[in-house]
Amino acid sequence: MGEVELSCRAYVKMYLHACLFPRCSINGLLLSSSPTGGAVCVTDCVPLLHSHLPLAPITQLALTQVDVWCSQTQQRIVGYYQANACVSDNSPTPCALKIADKIAEQFDNAVLLMLDGSKMSPDYRVPPIVMYERKDSRWILKDKHTIMLRQWEETRAIASQMMESGDHTLLVDFDSHLDDITKDWTNQKLNTKIEELASPANGNI
């Protein structure tokens, strides 16, 4: 099927989300601000939950709110990510498949991304992700060669650096937003920090 590109911002926020809640299963939505057609560019993500992933109300609420925000900001939901609490098991759970199915109803080339906890140690070299795509109503593993992360080394360095300096505590997911609605689940502050670290002035292109 088609190519998928994962931006630095999307990857770093997913990674920080997993680091913020290492003992929980976490999930979130993958967004794109690029026009459709050609490769799917995942330009951003919205971290959703770190508790009770299979329960419906908050997931439905989050999907609605993110949908509204997307239509206001010329983005669209193009995928779903999840990291399981059990590090040795990175297979998609029934609730992951269900939510991904829902997204695929609205976007043909939707992707399902599982973070592989066992590959997230400090010395990992490969992106700790496993991607699935929809074919004949089933989710099948995507060919690794169709997944692109531009400047992977820089992205990895930024993710590690932000985690070391404790920036993952700045990340707000939808769950945290509901605990304190003054917190911003679009994570503008974190986005700015990531841009700064990724800018050419810092020696990265």
Add this chain to the structure above:
Amino acid sequence: MASVAEMYDVGWEEMRDKLRKWREDNCRNSEQIVDVGEELISEHASKLGDDIWIIYEQVMIAALDCSRDDLALTCLQELRKQFPDSHRVKRLTGMRLEALERYDEANKHYDAILQDDPTNTAARKRKISILKAQGKSTEAIRELNEYLEQFVGDQEAWHELSELYINEHDYGKAAFCLEELMMINPHNHLYCEQYAEVKYTQGGLENLELSRKYFAQALRLNNRNMRALFGLYMSASHIAASPKVSAKVKKDNMKYAAWAATQINRAYKLSWSICTQYSEILKSPLFA
């Protein structure tokens, strides 16, 4: 690297009190506990008196949570020296083995405790945790059910069981566990709200009505529970939109949904005005 005392400008007594608060609240902020506890132990051990033993235990468990086996072993060795025959310390030895994924050895320790003392709940619960860590959900659920037949009032266990059932998508049984919890603890708004979420997830008109009632109950117990407020809005809206309800039920639920929507809007307006106020305050010369 700056010490905790330097960074936060606190003395050893405040560090000790902070650790006690985290113990009492059962917080799992393991990284913080390790930072504060390690410094307290290495620099102020002599001042802590008998408190030091419970602090060793607390820091040891936090250290395991952060993969700091060096620190965990140090604490464990001190505890073993002081309490050589203690079941409590034996359980900690087992926990360290669990952290190192040496589950068979850990189980041997717990079995030894249970042979000596069959009522030792801590050892039984650790055995169930091992099953969970190994991904053996069905066995964990079975063992936890057996445990709860004996120890009916153990809230922590009921809650753990409800989580296991939710992950297995067995919402009926999860609801049953939450019902037990609500009976034991009728003033806990979180149990009401979780019960409502499970009922909502189960779906169907009857469950939606129950879920609406319990979201409302959660709000009565804590009117700032946003999940309950949104849940009330969503469940009432769904009921009102159902073709199976009478005109009166439809009207009532539209009223509930409208009320919830007003409260939600009010809460967001208030919170963003607080944000703006706060940022305005920070701009004032006082903070320059």
